Each structure stands twice: as C-alpha cells, then as structure tokens.
Amino acid sequence: MNKLLLVTTALALAFAAPAMAETKVSFAYWGDPAELPPFEKIVADYEAANPDVKIEVQHAPWSGYFTRLDAQLAAGAGPDVFFITNVPTYAARGQLEPLDKWIADKGFPIDQFNPEALLIHQLDDVLYSVPRDNDTNVLYYNKAAFDEAGVAYPTADWDWAALRDAAIKLTVTDGGRITRYGLAIEKNNWSNWVRQNGGTTFDHPTRPTKFTLDEPKGLEAIQFIGDLINVDKVTPNFTELDQAGGTGQLFSSQQAAIVFANAARLGTFADADFEWAVAPLPKGPTGIRSNSLGGAGFGINPNAKDKEAAWNFFAYLAGEPGQVVFASANASAVPAQIGNAAVKAAFKAPFADVFLSEAANGKLNASFPKYVDITNLYLQPALDLVWNGEATAKDAIGGIVADVTAKLAE
Amino acid sequence: MAWLFLLPSLVLFLLFTGLPVVAALVISFTQWDLFNPPQFVGLQNYTSLFNDRIFGQVMGNTGLYVLASVPIQIVLGLLFALGLNRVIHGKTVLRIAYFLPVVTSTIAAALVWSWLFNTNFGVVNALLSAVGIAEPPKWLSSSKWAMPAVIIVSVWQNLGNGMVLFLAGLQNIRQDVYDAAALDAARGWKRLWFITLPLLSPTTFFVLIITLIGSFQVFELVFIMTNAGPANATNTLVFYIYQNGFQFYQMGYASAAAMILFAIVLFITLVQYRLQNRWVHYG
Known part of the structure; x- marks a missing residue:
C-alpha cells in the first residue's frame, strides 16, 4: 500500500x-x-x-x-x-x-x-x-507598366476620372483574354469609394438607425466600381480576383498595373523583380479624400x-x-x-x-453587431449582382432597402 | 443474444445519429446562439422560414440542382455501364477512369474545376472561344451560370458511382434469360427495354434513392466553388443550414431548416418505396 x-x-x-x-x-x-x-x-x-x-x-x-x-x-x-x-x-x-x-x-x-x-x-x-x-490603403503602381503604356505616374491630384483613364490605357488584352488589368481592388473596400463620392452606407458607422447606401451618391460610387469591372473591363471581378490569389498576387505577377492595398503589401512586394511605387488614393469627383480608419x-x-x-x-x-x-x-x-x-x-x-x-x-467603416448578418444576407448578394454586371446599383441596392431596414429595427 | 451482438453498433447509432437528430428537433423550437442558454420559441423558427425570401430562393436552387443533377447522373451512369459491360478493348482502364472522380477529394476537385471555369483564363472558356463562341458564359461569376457549373461538376464527380452499381446489377442478370429472349427474337432496343431494364430495376431503385438523398445534401462543391454566390444563386439547403448555424449562430433557425430537409428526404423516400411495386421487379 x-x-x-x-x-x-x-x-x-x-x-x-x-x-x-x-x-x-x-x-x-x-x-x-x-x-x-x-x-x-x-x-x-x-x-x-x-x-x-x-x-x-x-x-x-x-x-x-x-x-x-x-x-x-x-x-x-x-x-x-x-x-x-x-x-x-x-x-x-x-x-x-x-x-x-x-x-x-x-x-x-x-x-x-x-x-x-x-x-x-x-x-x-x-x-x-x-x-x-490602421488599415490605411494606398495606391501601389507598377512603374514599368506605366512607362510601357506611356501614362504619367499617379500624383496626389489624381481623381476617379484620372484613375479610370489610366486603368483603361494600362489594360492589356491578348486574343480576347486580359493579360494585365489596369486596376485591381479589394472586395471589401467599396464603402471607402462611397465616402469618396460623398455618400454613406449607414447614417452612423457604429450606431446606425438608417440604411443610406441607396441615396444617389452611394449608388453612383457602387455603379462606378461595377462599370470599371463590366463596362470598361479594366478591373477583375472579385470571383476571378480570389481565384488569381488576390490583389497581392495579381500585382506581384504583373497582371495588374495598379492595386489599392494596405501597408502589409510592402512586405509582399519587397521582392518583386520590377520597379513599383506608392501614391495616395485618388480623390472623389468632388475632391473628397477618404481612407479606412x-x-x-x-x-x-x-x-x-x-x-x-x-x-x-x-x-x-x-x-x-x-x-x-x-x-x-x-x-x-x-x-x-x-x-x-x-x-x-x-x-x-x-x-x-x-x-x-x-x-x-x-x-x-460600419461596425455594429448586426453588420455581419446584414452583409452576408443582403449587402453582399446585392453587390454581387452589380459586380457581375447583372443589375444596376440602383436596382440591386434598391431591392434590399426594406430587408436591411427591417433588420436594423429588430 | 442477438441484441448483445447488435449492441455495439446500436449504441453508437443511438449516440451519434439518434441523439443528435432528436436534439436538433428540440433545438429547432428554440432560439439559441450557442453562447447563451437556449430560449423556447415554439414554432417561430418554422414560421419565419416560410416567410424568409432567401429560404425560398434556397429551396428553388436545391430543387433545380436535384431535378437536373439526379436524372443526368442516372441516365449517363446507366449508359456508361451498358457501354462498359460489353467486351471492348481497354474496358478496365475506362471503368477506372470513370470511377476516379468518385474517390478524388471533393475539395481538390472543386478547386481545380473553379479554375477551369475562370472567366478570363479558364480552360472551359478557352475551348468555347476556340469553337467560335464569342461571349462564353461567365460561369461562377454569373448568377445564371453558376448553378449549371456546379451541376456539371457534380455529374462528373458522381457518374462513376451510379456506373459501378449499374455494372454490378448488369452482371447479376442471368445469361439464360437473354438466351430465352434471343429465341423469341428480342434484340437491341427490345432486349434492353423488356429484359435488361426490368431486371436492373432493383439496382435503379437503389441508385435513385442514394443519388436523390446525396443531391439534397450538396455542400462541399458549393462551399468551395461559389461560397453560395453570386447573389445566393447557388445557396442550397445544407449550405443555408451551415450559414445560419455556424456563421450567424442561429442554431434554432438552422435546426428548423434541417428538420425541413429531413422531412423532404423522408417524404421522397417513402413515396419511392410506395411506388416501387409498380416498376421494380425483384428476380
């Protein structure tokens, strides 16, 4: 014992x-x-x-x-x-x-x-x-691509029109297939575009009482992104972007001449075998500057x-x-x-x-407990339709106002 | 004594299948976020489901998937089995080739397929443009074509399953029945229609039930290829259950949807059993 x-x-x-x-x-x-x-x-x-x-x-x-x-x-x-x-x-x-x-x-x-x-x-x-x-985004650009297309490097004065114009010139197509996109952006950054255009997604980012993305300024910004993808065809649609490995991969492999991304990419691009630089995000059509805080x-x-x-x-x-x-x-x-x-x-x-x-x-950016549900259930599906060119921003966003409003009121 | 031998599997079944099913039924009458204690809400989850626009869309998507994928899988599986049941050169290699997708990991296959379907640099659209289609579908980034793409992959993946079962069924048909039929001058289509298909019907019945149940449970393909998008175009019942349960943490709502899936599958299987007297011939 x-x-x-x-x-x-x-x-x-x-x-x-x-x-x-x-x-x-x-x-x-x-x-x-x-x-x-x-x-x-x-x-x-x-x-x-x-x-x-x-x-x-x-x-x-x-x-x-x-x-x-x-x-x-x-x-x-x-x-x-x-x-x-x-x-x-x-x-x-x-x-x-x-x-x-x-x-x-x-x-x-x-x-x-x-x-x-x-x-x-x-x-x-x-x-x-x-x-x-701070998830501050900047504009990364491939200098060689700009030189090749004969486009002047981006400056602090760039606005959306200058960006769009450059993206069109920088896009390279080979036999119907796009081999280099002018611009690649990240799926979850659309709300910053809305702000640059003077719009909002909700009346308050953390204590919302009203969904405001359906107001003209918001719709215009969403439509602008949709048109870059589907009308100008200078920006990859987000499904494609995911499959290609995201903005980092696309920029590193020179398949995108401009990307909007945060400072974490400085490390990713440090080993790139081409010259690149960074510029501020372009301002909106009326001169509004905005970034993510x-x-x-x-x-x-x-x-x-x-x-x-x-x-x-x-x-x-x-x-x-x-x-x-x-x-x-x-x-x-x-x-x-x-x-x-x-x-x-x-x-x-x-x-x-x-x-x-x-x-x-x-x-x-919007951040409140119901935001995850609202995004998954309503915002994302509606935005998908715009990003895929299957609906206008007005129809797609207009179609979810009642649902989002009801969810906010719950 | 018999019970004693059955005990091990019975205990496991009750513990890991029976108990969760009963638990899910109970949970479906509650509101529960996993983190706080559940609250009893009666039939509220069920009534909200019937008023849920997305759930309606999900039911439609699932129905479309089942109605398209099941018949194609069965008909093609049967045709391939008939073809490979004959004495042809390289039939073993072909049988293996058609069965390979079944044993391939769904996740890996779905990933490769989503590359093939890529609008800009995918092989599928490269082939389509090579044969002169100017505006090939946008597949996974189109709410019209995403579901057909998923269905194509599901058929590719499950074809071998039905084929192997049909092959086994075909080899069970006795040669003397065919010999007798030959004496009565039944050949070709007649032989297929009056001899092979009736004698194969028990296999067909089995394949039909298994394929139907499997189709209602489609999840991995959708999860990897489209993540239910674009715009919920490929959101199916099991995905929606997952989404509500493990993304929105509405266990009660998810369980109620799971009960509806259970009821649908049970109903369809019972109907099949009832109807089998009319077309299934056992020996």
Whole structure:
C-alpha cells in the first residue's frame, strides 16, 4: 500500500512539476507569411523577458482563422489572447473581456490611441479590444507598366476620372483574354469609394438607425466600381480576383498595373523583380479624400485560465513594445498607438509619408453587431449582382432597402 | 443474444445519429446562439422560414440542382455501364477512369474545376472561344451560370458511382434469360427495354434513392466553388443550414431548416418505396 502511494505521488509530481514552473498563455493570430515575422519576434522577446511564461502560438491564414476561433469560443475554450475584428459581434456574445477596468487598474496608455479609431473596438461605450494598426490603403503602381503604356505616374491630384483613364490605357488584352488589368481592388473596400463620392452606407458607422447606401451618391460610387469591372473591363471581378490569389498576387505577377492595398503589401512586394511605387488614393469627383480608419485589434478571452498572465502579455503586445515591433516591421502598417513618440519614430516604412498623410483621411467603416448578418444576407448578394454586371446599383441596392431596414429595427 | 451482438453498433447509432437528430428537433423550437442558454420559441423558427425570401430562393436552387443533377447522373451512369459491360478493348482502364472522380477529394476537385471555369483564363472558356463562341458564359461569376457549373461538376464527380452499381446489377442478370429472349427474337432496343431494364430495376431503385438523398445534401462543391454566390444563386439547403448555424449562430433557425430537409428526404423516400411495386421487379 505504501509503495502504491509512493508511486502515485511520484507520478502526480512528475506531471505537476512542469505546469508549476511555467505559465502558459495561448495567442492566436492570422496573417500572410510576409506578415508573420513581427508576431514571431514579439512572442520570442516576451518569452525571453519572462522565462516563466510560455506563449503557445496558434496561427491560421485569414480564410480559416475565424471558423476555428468561433468553434473554440463556442466550446467555451479558445486562445487566451487573440487578434480580432468585428469586435461588437464578439463582444455582444460575451466572448471578449471588457478592458476598461484593466486599463484603469494597470495604467495602460489608451490615450495614445486615436479615440475615433477605438469606436469600432467598443460596444455600448465599453472597450473590448485595442487596435494594432490602421488599415490605411494606398495606391501601389507598377512603374514599368506605366512607362510601357506611356501614362504619367499617379500624383496626389489624381481623381476617379484620372484613375479610370489610366486603368483603361494600362489594360492589356491578348486574343480576347486580359493579360494585365489596369486596376485591381479589394472586395471589401467599396464603402471607402462611397465616402469618396460623398455618400454613406449607414447614417452612423457604429450606431446606425438608417440604411443610406441607396441615396444617389452611394449608388453612383457602387455603379462606378461595377462599370470599371463590366463596362470598361479594366478591373477583375472579385470571383476571378480570389481565384488569381488576390490583389497581392495579381500585382506581384504583373497582371495588374495598379492595386489599392494596405501597408502589409510592402512586405509582399519587397521582392518583386520590377520597379513599383506608392501614391495616395485618388480623390472623389468632388475632391473628397477618404481612407479606412482603424484596423483589427487584440482582445482577451473572458474564459482565460490565468487572466493576469493573459493581460500582461496583452499589454506588451498591444502597447508600446508590440507597437514598436509592428511599426518597424518590413510588412508594417500605420501603427495604432500613434500618440506614442517611440512608436511613431519606429514607423519608417518605405513611403511612410504617404501612409501617414492617408491615415489622416481615415474614416470609420460600419461596425455594429448586426453588420455581419446584414452583409452576408443582403449587402453582399446585392453587390454581387452589380459586380457581375447583372443589375444596376440602383436596382440591386434598391431591392434590399426594406430587408436591411427591417433588420436594423429588430 | 442477438441484441448483445447488435449492441455495439446500436449504441453508437443511438449516440451519434439518434441523439443528435432528436436534439436538433428540440433545438429547432428554440432560439439559441450557442453562447447563451437556449430560449423556447415554439414554432417561430418554422414560421419565419416560410416567410424568409432567401429560404425560398434556397429551396428553388436545391430543387433545380436535384431535378437536373439526379436524372443526368442516372441516365449517363446507366449508359456508361451498358457501354462498359460489353467486351471492348481497354474496358478496365475506362471503368477506372470513370470511377476516379468518385474517390478524388471533393475539395481538390472543386478547386481545380473553379479554375477551369475562370472567366478570363479558364480552360472551359478557352475551348468555347476556340469553337467560335464569342461571349462564353461567365460561369461562377454569373448568377445564371453558376448553378449549371456546379451541376456539371457534380455529374462528373458522381457518374462513376451510379456506373459501378449499374455494372454490378448488369452482371447479376442471368445469361439464360437473354438466351430465352434471343429465341423469341428480342434484340437491341427490345432486349434492353423488356429484359435488361426490368431486371436492373432493383439496382435503379437503389441508385435513385442514394443519388436523390446525396443531391439534397450538396455542400462541399458549393462551399468551395461559389461560397453560395453570386447573389445566393447557388445557396442550397445544407449550405443555408451551415450559414445560419455556424456563421450567424442561429442554431434554432438552422435546426428548423434541417428538420425541413429531413422531412423532404423522408417524404421522397417513402413515396419511392410506395411506388416501387409498380416498376421494380425483384428476380
């Protein structure tokens, strides 16, 4: 009997010992290969500074990230700290730790972040995540393609008409097949075009009461994109763009002369074997400049086993040390903690001036709990019809006003 | 004693099939987002489904898919089986070739097919323009042509299944029946119509039921090729159940839709069983 007790105790100790020596914090994030080094560096630096903490990393590409995260969270598990977007949706489900008390208790420098950019990380005035960066888009252009087509390089004075004109000249067709598109844009950036045209999608980005995309300015912008795809045929339709690997792939393989994309592409294009440069986004027909404000952020799981440890890593990741690493990375993004001198100084990306000036034009995209449903059920299907040239913006968007209005009122 | 031997599979069936079906029925009367406790709402999910415009479209899409894909699969499967049941050169190679898509991973096949269907650089449209079609369909980016594209791939993929079953059925028909028919001067079409098809009917019945049930459950092809788009043109019942359950987290609504799928499949299968006396001949 004594022997048995001894063996059991020894076994229990053997299993318990490592767990006592180390605190484990799991951390999930998404990103293209070119975007991963800063995440890896932050984890390595943190572990070096805190030898008793082990960060367990879960990485997935964007396309698979949320399927897994949702399943984990639904099971009451999931990573302790995670990269997140659509914050109000997750906050409404109780899957994000409210941060205000932590920030107050621990003195996290939240005042160094743009307060407007924080709005999409809140639900009912409570902060649930801290943004990593600004999803500022710029215009990337292939210099060789411009030279070949005899088109002058884009300037800060470009408007939609200049863009369209250049895109037409830059498009190359070979036997009915387009071998190079003048312009490739991303599917989820249409709302910025709406703003550049002086329109809105909802009357308020985070507390909407009315769907406003069906007003003339909004419809005009949607139709303009649809016409670039279907009438001018200078922009790939989004199904095709997906199959071709997105704007990054299309630009790298010189199958698109201009792409609108964020600073993460600086890393993707760093190895391109042709000359390229960056310019501000064109202004709308009446001279309005707009860009996306705010980006994805980091949140804490309310079910984290060791919340104190999770917060400590979170504060490092979302605060100055992490921000400096992200800002100075090759595939960097306009940092979120822009009120911090060290962070601002670390942002030395190529064309940093263009990114910073465009970030100043940032305006919020719609972000509220029902937005995911509204997009999936109504907006996306209606926009598909316009992008595929099967309906005008007026008919397609006009057809969903009643549905979206009803959903907003629910 | 018999029960004892049945026990292992019975327990597994009850645990992993029976229980979830009953649970889904119960969930379908609730409003449940997975994260908060479910709330009983009676028949509300069912009444909302019947007023849901997208659900109507989804039912139409599923119906179109089933009505197009099932007959084509069965007729082609039978024709290929008849062709390959004869003594022809290289029939083993051909049988393997037609069966290969069945064992190919759906995800991989769907990905390759979506490339083939690409409007700008896809092989399908390159061939169509080569034979002089000036404005070939936009396939997966057209709400008119996306469903036909999915149906084409489903036929390509499932043809081998029916074919192999029909081949087995054909080889079960006794030679002396054909010999007797030959004495009565039944050949060609007559032989096919009066001997082969009636004697093959148990196989046909089986293939029909299996193909129908499988078709109502189409999911992976849609998920990979079109993600239910464009504009919900290829959104099918199982995809819509998935979407409501795992994208919108409306488990009750998704379960109600699943119950409707269950009822449809059950009804069609029962009707088939009732009607089989009229056309299925067992030996």
